Every structure is written in C-alpha cells, then in structure tokens.
Amino acid sequence: MKIKNPIPRSEIELRRRMIALEKALIDKKVITKEEIENKIGS
Amino acid sequence: MTVADVTIPTKYVYVQSSEPNDKTEGKLWYNTSTNETYASDGSSYVKVADIDLDYIADEQMEQNFNILINSVASSSTLNAYDDMFVDILTDSDGASNTIDTGNTTALYNSDNKAYQNGGDGTIEDAEETDVTNTAVYVDVKTIECFDRFVSTATNEVKQGVTNPETVTCKYTFHYTDETTDTDTESATTTSYVEKNYTNPNPEKTVSHIVIAMKLQNDGAGKMGYEKNDVVNYSVTPSDLLVQTDVLTVTTGADDCQLYCDNTVAGDGEVTFDISLDNGSTWTEDLSLNTKHEITSTTGTQCIVKINLNGTGSGNTALIENYGLLLYYD
Numbered sequence: 164m165k166i167k168n169p170i171p172r173s174e175i176e177l178r179r180r181m182i183a184l185e186k187a188l189i190d191k192k193v194i195t196k197e198e199i200e201n202k203i204g205s
Numbered sequence: 206m207t208v209a210d211v212t213i214p215t216k217y218v219y220v221q222s223s224e225p226n227d228k229t230e231g232k233l234w235y236n237t238s239t240n241e242t243y244a245s246d247g248s249s250y251v252k253v254a255d256i257d258l259d260y261i262a263d264e265q266m267e268q269n270f271n272i273l274i275n276s277v278a279s280s281s282t283l284n285a286y287d288d289m290f291v292d293i294l295t296d297s298d299g300a301s302n303t304i305d306t307g308n309t310t311a312l313y314n315s316d317n318k319a320y321q322n323g324g325d326g327t328i329e330d331a332e333e334t335d336v337t338n339t340a341v342y343v344d345v346k347t348i349e350c351f352d353r354f355v356s357t358a359t360n361e362v363k364q365g366v367t368n369p370e371t372v373t374c375k376y377t378f379h380y381t382d383e384t385t386d387t388d389t390e391s392a393t394t395t396s397y398v399e400k401n402y403t404n405p406n407p408e409k410t411v412s413h414i415v416i417a418m419k420l421q422n423d424g425a426g427k428m429g430y431e432k433n434d435v436v437n438y439s440v441t442p443s444d445l446l447v448q449t450d451v452l453t454v455t456t457g458a459d460d461c462q463l464y465c466d467n468t469v470a471g472d473g474e475v476t477f478d479i480s481l482d483n484g485s486t487w488t489e490d491l492s493l494n495t496k497h498e499i500t501s502t503t504g505t506q507c508i509v510k511i512n513l514n515g516t517g518s519g520n521t522a523l524i525e526n527y528g529l530l531l532y533y534d
Contacts, residue, residue: 164301165452166274166289178283 224250266300269293277464277528280494286462286530290452290507293526294319303449311445311513314523321523322473322513323442333432334416335365338425342375342417345431350411352381353438355404358414360435361397362390365428369393371421372429376402380409397432411438442473442515447524451483452507460532461488462496465511465524473515473522479529480508496532507531 168175188194219225219234230247243250273291278284292299297313298306311320316327334345355378364372373391380386390400404411414436418429463477478489479499483506490512491497509529513522 164270164291164303166291168278168284168286168289170284175285175287178285182282182285 266293266295270300273466273526273528276466277530280464280528281462281530282496285532287533288454288458288531290454290529290531291527292449294447294524303452305448305450305508308448309446311447312440317523317525319468319523319525320447320511320513322445322515322521323440324521324523325437325439328436328438330434331432333430334418335428335430336372336418336420337428338423339419340421340423342419344415344417346416346434348414348416348434348436350413350436350438352410352412353440354407354409355411355414355436355438356407357404358402358434358436359399360402360416360431361433362392362400362418362429362431363394363397364392364420365395365430366426370427373419373421374400374429374431375417375419377415377417378404378406379412379415380406381412382409383412384409392429397430441518442520442522444512444514444516446513447511447527449507449509449511449527452509452529454481454505454507454531455533456481456505457503457533458499458507458531459534460496460498461491462530462532463491463493463509463511464528464530465493466526467493468523469515469521471515471517471520473513473520475522475524476512476514478510478512480506482506484508496530 185199189196217232220237222236222238225234228245228248230245232245234243234250236243242253244253244256270291270293273293277289277291292301292303295318298304311322312326314321314326328348328350330346330348336343336345358376362372362374364370371391371393373389375387375389377385377387386405388402388405390402392398418431420427420429458481461479465475467475469475475493477491478487480487480501481499482502482504486501488499488501511524511527515522
C-alpha cells in the first residue's frame with residue numbers, strides 16, 4: 164500500500180532545511196547537539 | 206441538563222427457551238436453554254456466532270494499517286519523508302499481497318503472523334479425512350515438512366460405528382536421507398480424542414509425513430476419521446530474508462528508510478537492501494529506522510530485501526510488518 168505524505172511539500176522542504184541546518188551547525192562545531200537539546204528539547 | 210421525553214421501544218430482546226414468533230429483522234433472542242444469542246434475519250433466528258463477522262476483521266485490519274502508518278511516519282525525523290509503502294504480514298504474502306514468496310527464504314509463522322529466521326513453529330492441516338471398510342492401512346494425507354527438524358505431532362482420531370471397533374492412525378516420517386520410520390496411535394471412541402505422535406529420529410530432518418489409517422476389521426460400514434494435524438518443528442536459525450514484490454515508485458528517490466516491528470534475540474538482527482531498478486543494482490546492508498542515501502541506480506521498480514540475520518540456536522530475528530520511506534530532494 165502506497166501513502167503519500169499528507170504534509171504539504173513546502174512544509175516538508177522547510178523541515179528538511181531545519182534538519183540540514185542543525186546538522187551543519189553541529190558538524191561545524193558552532194553548537195553542540197547537547198546545546199540544541201537543552202534549548203529546544205531532544 | 207434536561208431529559209427529553211422518550212417512547213419506550215417495543216420488546217427488542219427476547220429471553221426465553223423457545224424461538225420467538227416475532228421474526229422482525231434485527232430482533233434478538235437469548236436462548237435460556239443453550240445460553241446462546243440469536244438475531245432474526247426477517248424469517249428465522251440465526252445464531253450470532255454464525256453471522257458473518259468479516260467486516261469486523263476488515264475494520265480491524267484498516268485500524269492496524271493506520272497504527273503502522275503512524276508508527277512509520279514518526280520514525281522519520283520531523284515526518285519529512287515523501288512516499289511510504291507498508292504491508293502487514295497477516296499471511297505469507299502480506300495483507301496487501303506485496304511479499305514475493307518465491308524469493309523469500311524466511312519461515313512464515315502463522316501463530317505469530319510473522320516471518321522469522323528459525324526457532325520453533327507448527328505446520329497445521331485441519332482437513333478431516335476418513336477410511337471405510339479396510340483392515341489394511343490407507344494413506345489419507347501428506348504433510349510437507351520442508352526438511353525441518355520435527356519433534357512431535359498431534360491429531361484427533363475417532364471411529365464411526367457404535368459397536369466396539371478400533372481405528373489405528375499411522376504417522377510415517379519420511380526423512381531427507383530417504384529413510385522412513387513410524388509411530389502409531391489407536392482410538393475406540395466415536396467422538397474425537399487427541400492423539401500424540403513422537404518422531405523416533407528427531408535428529409534427522411523430515412521431508413514429509415504420510416498419514417494412514419486402518420480399522421480393526423474390514424466389515425461393511427466401518428469407518429475411521431482423523432483431523433486437526435499439528436506438526437511441531439524447530440529450525441536452527443540462519444541468515445534468511447523476506448523479499449517484496451516490485452513496488453512501483455516515482456523515479457529519482459535519493460534516500461530511504463525502513464521500519465519493521467521486530468523481535469530479535471541473541472545475535473539476531475534485521476537489516477535491509479534496496480534496489481530501484483528491478484534488482485539489477487542494490488544498496489545493501491542498511492540499518493532500520495535510519496535515513497540512508499541510495500547509491501545504486503535509480504528507477505521505478507523498487508524491491509526491498511529484509512534480512513533476518515542470525516546463525517545458530519538462540520540468534521533469532523522476526524518481523525511482523527514493514528514500512529518503507531522514500532525521500533526525493
């Protein structure tokens with residue numbers, strides 16, 4: 164059974180940019196994963 | 206709060222020992238003699254347990270799919286997937302018929318409604334068979350055992366006349382090495398009684414079992430019956446897989462993720478391989494619940510191999526369903 168994500172494509176792309184931004188910040192050691200989790204929760 | 210006036214309805218449920226004369230469709234009758242409930246179809250009362258309840262199973266299945274879809278979606282970070290493909294392993298080819306049983310090597314366990322890489326299970330054959338008027342064995346049933354280790358088996362046996370008579374049921378174990386051995390049980394009752402059979406050589410794998418019956422005498426009208434055969438087997442765990450049929454997908458998927466409700470023990474684990482070009486190239490050995498880049502050739506013909514890995518006793522892996530997520534950048 165195939166199900167398309169009901170979330171609008173624009174919202175999905177926004178979420179992916181947030182995920183990529185978090186990864187970039189952690190990779191460049193601008194911020195640690197722990198600091199992110201302390202601010203916004205895990 | 207106010208309570209509106211209501212009209213007390215006419216009698217809807219009859220509680221009595223005799224069938225009500227009122228056959229109005231939908232009325233209910235509780236039979237005080239048998240403690241069973243009946244519903245009228247407009248002309249007669251039908252036992253509720255005999256009414257087709259498939260629609261409840263259909264609604265339950267729909268709910269199970271919705272639970273699975275929610276679980277799979279929540280395994281994706283921020284639900285940022287594009288397409289999802291799901292199936293539940295309520296039978297060997299899946300509730301949505303997406304399992305390629307020809308290329309699947311894992312064992313289907315009908316008790317758990319799951320695929321597994323080994324361990325204990327049963328092969329069941331409920332069919333009732335009979336023999337008539339014979340004092341020599343007549344074969345009535347063959348049960349395929351797929352070269353598995355078999356320990357014991359049970360069935361139900363009875364004879365069909367009221368005069369004292371004995372029916373004997375014989376299990377012949379045909380081993381993979383083409384030797385055979387037997388165990389027999391007898392019954393004298395006219396109602397079914399459970400019988401237990403023991404494989405004399407449990408160290409040998411069994412190809413199939415042939416069940417035969419005979420009667421004590423060959424007089425006319427003498428009959429023997431058997432049904433509900435259950436063969437208990439065990440399989441030493443090994444690396445086996447569940448493969449999907451070709452799933453038609455939009456070309457160009459960049460990433461994938463797989464969810465399975467699974468149970469593992471010892472060194473057992475579940476991984477997966479994915480192909481988007483009908484099995485020509487593969488991205489392999491991927492972990493569950495993690496987004497992976499697809500490095501093999503893209504396309505529209507997706508096949509997933511779910512690997513149930515674990516070798517030797519105690520190293521088991523079992524899955525009850527799957528949910529594949531595809532991502533397009």
